[in-house]
Amino acid sequence: MHARTRAAIAATRAAGIHVVLVTGRMFQAVRPYALEAGLDDPVVCYQGAVVAEPVSGRWLRHVPIPLELARETIAAVNEAGFALNCYVDDELYVAEVTPEARRYADFQHLELHAVGDLLEWLDQPPTKLVVIEDPAVLDDLKQRMLARFDGRLYISKSLPYFLEFASPDVTKAAGLDFLSEHVGFSRERTVAFGDGENDVELIDWAGYGVAVANAHDRVKEVANFVCPSVDEEGVAQVLEAFLAQ
Numbered sequence: 001m002h003a004r005t006r007a008a009i010a011a012t013r014a015a016g017i018h019v020v021l022v023t024g025r026m027f028q029a030v031r032p033y034a035l036e037a038g039l040d041d042p043v044v045c046y047q048g049a050v051v052a053e054p055v056s057g058r059w060l061r062h063v064p065i066p067l068e069l070a071r072e073t074i075a076a077v078n079e080a081g082f083a084l085n086c087y088v089d090d091e092l093y094v095a096e097v098t099p100e101a102r103r104y105a106d107f108q109h110l111e112l113h114a115v116g117d118l119l120e121w122l123d124q125p126p127t128k129l130v131v132i133e134d135p136a137v138l139d140d141l142k143q144r145m146l147a148r149f150d151g152r153l154y155i156s157k158s159l160p161y162f163l164e165f166a167s168p169d170v171t172k173a174a175g176l177d178f179l180s181e182h183v184g185f186s187r188e189r190t191v192a193f194g195d196g197e198n199d200v201e202l203i204d205w206a207g208y209g210v211a212v213a214n215a216h217d218r219v220k221e222v223a224n225f226v227c228p229s230v231d232e233e234g235v236a237q238v239l240e241a242f243l244a245q
Contacts, residue, residue, distance in 0.1 A: 002233055002236075004233045004236045005233050005235060005236040006036075006037055007236070008233075008235070008236035008239040008240055008243075009037050009038075009039070009236075009239070010037075010038065011239070011240075011243055012239050012242075012243065013038070013039070015243060018041050018183060018185055019037075019039055019041060020039075020041050020042070020043065020044060020176065020179060021033065021034055021037075021039065021043045021044070021045075022043075022044040022045075022048075022172045022175065022176055022192070022202060023043070023044070023045050023172075024045070024046065024047045024158040024162075024164060024172075024196075024198055025045055025046075025108060026045060026046065026087060026090055026092070026108070026110070027043070027045045027046070027050055027052045027057075027059075027090050028090050028091075028110070029045075029108045029109070029110060030043055030045050031043070031052075031054050031057070034054035035054055035055070039054060040053075040054065040055055041179075041183065042054070042060055042179055042182070042183070044172060044175035044176055044179060045175075046087070046127050046128050046166070046170075047128060047154065047156070047158070047164060047166050047170050047171065047172055047175075047198055048063075048166075048170050048171050048172045048173065048174045048175025048176070049061075049062065049063045049064065049127050049128060049166050049167060049170045049175070050062050050063075050090075050127060050175075051175050051178055051179050051182070060178075060179075060182060061175065061178050061179075062127065063166075063167045063169050063170050063174075064124075064125035064126055064127050064128075064167060065125055065126055065127070065128065065129065065153070065165065065166060065167050066125055066167070067122070067123075067124065067125045069152060069153065070086075070122065070125060070126050070129065071119055071122060073129055073145075073149065073153065073165055074086070074118050074119055074122070074129065075119060076145065076148060076149075077129070077131060077141075077145070078119075080141060080144065082131050082133065082141065083095060083096070083098055083100070083101070083131070084118060084129050084130065084131055085101060085104065085129065085130040085131075085132065086118055086122065086126050086129055087126050087127045087128050087129070087130075088122075088124060088126050088127065090127075091111070091113060092105060092110050092111070092112055092113065093113045093114075093115050093118070093121070094112060094113070094114055094115070094118075095114070095115065095116060095117060095118050096114050096116075097112055097114050100132040100133070101132065103132075104130075104132050104162075127166075128164055128165060128166045128170075129164070129165040129166075130162055130163065130164050130165070131162075131163040131165075132161055132162060132163075133161060133163070134161065135157075135160035135161055138157060138160075138161065138162075138163045141163060142155060142157065142163055145163075145165070149165075151168060152168055153165050153166065153167070153168055154166040154167060154168055154169075154170045154171060156197055156198040157196070157197045157198065158196050158197070158198045159196060164198065171198075171201040171202070172194075172198065172199060172201060172202035173201035173202050173204065173205035174201075176190070176192070176202060176205065176206075177205065186207075187205060187206065187207055188207040189207055190205075190206040190207050190208070191206060191207070191208045191209075191210060191238075191242070192205065192206035192208075192209050192210065193210045193211075193212065193227075193235050193238070194209070194210075194211060194212075194215060194219050194223075195211065195212045195214060195215040195216065195219060195230065196215070196216055196219070197216045197218060197219070199211075199215070199216075199219050200216075200218050200219055200222055203219055203222050203223050204222045208224050208225070209222060209223040209224050209225075210223055210224065210225050210226070210227050210235075210238055211223035211225075211226050211227070212226070212227055212228070212229055212230055212234045212235070213226055213227065213228055213229040213232075213234060214229040214230060214231075225238075
C-alpha cells in the first residue's frame with residue numbers, strides 16, 4: 001500500500017469514519033494489509049462470503065457453497081477441461097500444482113495444498129472455487145457455466161484471468177450489508193470504490209459509488225463518479241477531497 005493511500009486512510013479513520021476493505025481475496029491474504037493500514041474494522045473477503053475481524057481473526061459471517069452444489073461445479077468445470085482452486089477453512093487446495101496455480105499462490109503469498117482428485121477429497125462446503133485461465137477462454141467458460149448454474153451460483157471474474165464461483169447468496173454488497181448492520185453504518189452514507197467486474201454490486205449498493213479510471217466498463221456504468229486510476233492513487237485523492245470538505 002502506497003504512503004499517500006495509507007495517510008488518507010489514517011486521516012479518514014481519525015475523522016471517525018469506518019474504513020472497510022472489501023475484496024475477493026482470502027482472509028489470510030487480505031489480513032496483513034488491514035493490519036499494516038491499522039484497520040480494526042472487520043474485512044469483507046471471499047467476494048462477501050466471509051466477514052472477519054483482522055485483529056482477532058474471528059469470522060462473523062461465512063456463506064460457503066453447499067457441498068453437493070460445489071461437487072457438481074467441480075465436475076462440470078473438470079469436464080470442460082479446467083482445473084480449480086478450492087478454498088476450505090481459509091486454505092487453498094488443488095488437485096495438483098500446475099503453473100497457473102503456482103503463479104496464483106505466489107501472487108498472493110499463499111501455501112498450496114495438493115490433494116489429488118478434488119471430488120474424492122472434498123467433504124465439507126468450500127468457501128469459493130476459482131478457475132485461472134486466459135481472459136478470452138474464461139469469457140467462454142463463464143457463459144457456459146452461467147447457462148448451467150444461473151441462479152444457483154454467484155459467477156464473476158475478479159481479475160480478467162480469475163473466474164470465481166460462490167454461493168448464490170454471496171456478493172461484495174451482501175457482505176458489506178451484513179457488516180453495516182453489525183457495525184452500525186448506513187448504506188446511504190457509504191462511499192464504495194471498485195474496479196473489477198465483481199465490484200458492480202458493491203458500487204450499486206453504496207450511497208455513492210466510485211470507479212477508478214482503469215475500472216471494468218460495467219463498474220463505470222453504475223458508478224456516480226470516476227476517479228483517477230490506481231497508479232495515480234485515485235482512492236486517496238477522493239478521500240482527501242471528502243475530508244477537505
